[in-house]
Amino acid sequence: AESPRTHFIRQIIDADLAAGIHERIITRFPPEPNGYLHIGHAKSIVLNFGLAEALGGRCNLRFDDTNPHKENVEFVEAIQADVRWLGFDWGERCYFASDYFEQLYGFALELIEQGLAYVCDLSAEQMRDYRGTLTEPGRDSPWRERSISENRELFAQMRAGAFPDGARTLRAKIDMASPNINLRDPVLYRIKHGVVHHQTGTAWCLYPTYDYTHPISDALEGVTHSLCTLEFEDHRPLYDWVIAHVSVPSRPRQIEFSRLNLEYTVMSKRRLTELVSEAQVNGWDDPRMPTLAGLRRRGYTSAAIRVFCERIGITKSDNRVEMAMLENAIREDLDATAPRRLAVLRPLKVVLTNYPKEQTEYVELANHPKIATLGTRMLPFAREIYIDRADFEETPPKGFKRLIPGGEVRLRGAYVIRCDAVIRNDAGEIIELHCSVDFDTLGKNPEGRKVKGVIHWVAVAHAVPAEVRLYDRLFNVPLPGAGGSDYRADLNTQSLQVLTDVMLEPSLRAVQAGERFQFEREGYFVADLDSTLEHPVFNLTVGLRDTWDK
Numbered sequence: 001a002e003s004p005r006t007h008f009i010r011q012i013i014d015a016d017l018a019a020g021i022h023e024r025i026i027t028r029f030p031p032e033p034n035g036y037l038h039i040g041h042a043k044s045i046v047l048n049f050g051l052a053e054a055l056g057g058r059c060n061l062r063f064d065d066t067n068p069h070k071e072n073v074e075f076v077e078a079i080q081a082d083v084r085w086l087g088f089d090w091g092e093r094c095y096f097a098s099d100y101f102e103q104l105y106g107f108a109l110e111l112i113e114q115g116l117a118y119v120c121d122l123s124a125e126q127m128r129d130y131r132g133t134l135t136e137p138g139r140d141s142p143w144r145e146r147s148i149s150e151n152r153e154l155f156a157q158m159r160a161g162a163f164p165d166g167a168r169t170l171r172a173k174i175d176m177a178s179p180n181i182n183l184r185d186p187v188l189y190r191i192k193h194g195v196v197h198h199q200t201g202t203a204w205c206l207y208p209t210y211d212y213t214h215p216i217s218d219a220l221e222g223v224t225h226s227l228c229t230l231e232f233e234d235h236r237p238l239y240d241w242v243i244a245h246v247s248v249p250s251r252p253r254q255i256e257f258s259r260l261n262l263e264y265t266v267m268s269k270r271r272l273t274e275l276v277s278e279a280q281v282n283g284w285d286d287p288r289m290p291t292l293a294g295l296r297r298r299g300y301t302s303a304a305i306r307v308f309c310e311r312i313g314i315t316k317s318d319n320r321v322e323m324a325m326l327e328n329a330i331r332e333d334l335d336a337t338a339p340r341r342l343a344v345l346r347p348l349k350v351v352l353t354n355y356p357k358e359q360t361e362y363v364e365l366a367n368h369p370k371i372a373t374l375g376t377r378m379l380p381f382a383r384e385i386y387i388d389r390a391d392f393e394e395t396p397p398k399g400f401k402r403l404i405p406g407g408e409v410r411l412r413g414a415y416v417i418r419c420d421a422v423i424r425n426d427a428g429e430i431i432e433l434h435c436s437v438d439f440d441t442l443g444k445n446p447e448g449r450k451v452k453g454v455i456h457w458v459a460v461a462h463a464v465p466a467e468v469r470l471y472d473r474l475f476n477v478p479l480p481g482a483g484g485s486d487y488r489a490d491l492n493t494q495s496l497q498v499l500t501d502v503m504l505e506p507s508l509r510a511v512q513a514g515e516r517f518q519f520e521r522e523g524y525f526v527a528d529l530d531s532t533l534e535h536p537v538f539n540l541t542v543g544l545r546d547t548w549d550k
């Protein structure tokens with residue numbers, strides 16, 4: 001495991017604890033259930049749950065569900081499954097912002113009673129006009145000076161459904177001239193009829209905004225440190241304003257850190273939703289997606305994702321992380337743990353002409369080069385075998401160490417063979433090779449010559465036919481849609497290649513979905529959900545070495 005980093009947020013919290021400001025910390029992870037979690041969310045989960053774990057505190061899971069039209073229960077359940085999969089446990093502490101709708105309404109009445117909130121009749125467009133710009137102050141709404149009793153009465157009517165969508169809002173009365181636009185009388189409540197909220201059904205036609213809901217939810221839960229991404233830095237004065245003016249039981253502190261941006265992918269939920277709904281990928285758990293469900297199906301372990309999140313660290317500087325960093329984390333994990341297997345992805349039949357026709361012998365191969373406890377397995381060896389087409393070249397490039405006409409190569413764990421003849425069909429395509437075995441090379445070097453190449457193979461009669469899905473980067477460029485272009489134009493149309501006549505060694509028959517292996521010389525693979533007893537399907541998790549710079 002990585003040593004936990006002492007990033008700036010950890011330092012702030014350590015100081016708060018040392019000063020006795022809190023006995024123990026409470027953090028929260030607050031997803032909106034409008035999509036599946038992605039690797040950026042993992043950064044926030046590992047930070048929030050990780051701090052609570054390290055410091056004997058607690059971390060709440062809170063669904064930030066104030067936008068009912070884009071949210072649903074499928075997303076709620078997927079998010080819960082993904083947080084659990086990452087290895088974190090919220091115990092009893094799973095909350096919904098919608099749990100607080102009644103209390104939030106009560107706090108809004110408190111603001112009204114203090115003259116700090118008013119019902120405004122400006123349309124969205126008018127409000128934008130009144131708001132001003134970065135260089136020009138805003139103007140007061142003509143409804144800003146309504147009496148407390150009128151505001152109280154109108155707000156009750158808004159709740160009762162007396163007005164259509166957009167007719168009225170409740171706004172905080174702060175400062176239309178503030179240099180911070182978030183403080184120019186922000187909207188606290190808007191009217192939304194005809195939506196069925198996944199938690200509260202049709203009980204409400206009045207929905208609180210994120211900026212109003214978030215600080216109060218944090219305070220009601222006793223959250224001590226509310227960690228969010230940098231784009232909320234400018235919202236912090238509003239967060240603090242809300243906390244300061246309603247009778248909440250605690251005062252959480254908001255601290256911002258930079259989001260994770262990963263090259264060659266997109267992470268905004270809008271874009272991920274589009275990729276799914278436009279069928280650019282096969283669902284939220286498509287192995288090319290940066291979602292946790294996709295990465296899991298791709299073969300990522302939660303341990304590797306946690307290691308990656310520790311390595312990228314927590315700072316305030318915006319940066320982009322190379323995909324190679326994520327891949328290195330899973331490659332290291334699988335190199336250390338995954339059993340080795342032989343799989344021929346593009347089979348070429350080889351007849352060993354001097355090998356007895358009816359004979360099968362068994363050779364023993366280690367399951368892992370460094371972990372003896374993973375044991376060994378016996379592989380059948382016979383007169384007909386498959387090798388990979390890429391391991392034979394008639395006109396080899398310089399430095400080619402595999403099989404060539406008249407040349408020799410070692411079959412992994414078995415004999416040295418020599419290629420005597422290349423057999424073609426009428427179309428001139430190579431359909432098989434005739435080779436001969438040097439029987440004096442099992443477990444020892446051949447006499448008087450060096451054979452450098454070692455290739456993998458599978459005996460024809462015992463091979464398990466399978467499908468392998470090779471995944472490549474989902475986008476062709478590090479920053480899809482850069483410069484305002486449509487990110488779809490940067491999609492890699494070759495990101496999935498399906499190999500349908502793969503031949504596996506027999507120990508891979510009846511593999512369970514989710515089992516991970518290194519296919520020697522090819523990469524790390526995981527058995528997909530689509531596998532059946534007789535027909536395994538494997539996904540490429542990651543290649544054996546980093547190829548991102550090529």
Ligand code: ATP
Nearest residue numbers: 030031032040041043044228229259260267268269
């Ligand atoms: P989007 O902007 O794509 O809609 P979001 O940030 O609104 O994403 P939420 O479900 O609200 O998505 O996110 C839940 C939590 O995860 C928030 O605290 C958010 O700051 C954090 N988070 C989301 N994306 C990232 C990221 N790329 N890096 C770090 N944290 C993130």
Ligand code: MG
Nearest residue numbers: 032034269270
């Ligand atoms: Mg969002």
Ligand code: MG
Nearest residue numbers: 030031032064
């Ligand atoms: Mg959000």
